[in-house]
Amino acid sequence: MGIYVSIRGWLECDETQLATVQEIISSHADDFYSSGWSTPRQHINWIHYIFYGADIRESAMDWFTNQIREIARIPASDDDGDRIRGLFLASHEVDGTNEWQVREGQLVISSADTRHQYLDE
Numbered sequence: 001m002g003i004y005v006s007i008r009g010w011l012e013c014d015e016t017q018l019a020t021v022q023e024i025i026s027s028h029a030d031d032f033y034s035s036g037w038s039t040p041r042q043h044i045n046w047i048h049y050i051f052y053g054a055d056i057r058e059s060a061m062d063w064f065t066n067q068i069r070e071i072a073r074i075p076a077s078d079d080d081g082d083r084i085r086g087l088f089l090a091s092h093e094v095d096g097t098n099e100w101q102v103r104e105g106q107l108v109i110s111s112a113d114t115r116h117q118y119l120d121e
Contacts, residue, residue: 003058007087016077
């Protein structure tokens with residue numbers, strides 16, 4: 001049957017970066033796990049949010065993290081210098097939960113705080 005990882009989280013960016021994020025997601029589309037990506041029905045105020053939520057096979061983890069790393073490298077699009085930021089929790093059926101921070105152009109992976117253990121129950 002395989003091992004699964006429950007991934008849920010979001011990215012935040014500006015309008016220009018959003019277009020590039022959507023291009024990256026489209027370039028990795030697989031017509032199955034890529035369906036876990038979503039955006040709000042209507043944009044509210046200035047920050048754009050992109051969400052992901054799905055249980056994926058462990059074998060698809062590189063597919064997903066490669067997208068996130070590519071998205072993280074998107075440069076700032078204005079003088080403010082704001083890069084894409086985000087936070088994901090990835091609950092592995094065997095190895096437990098990791099926290100994925102998208103910041104400063106990178107994907108930073110670390111063990112999740114114990115307060116998130118309820119997600120593994």
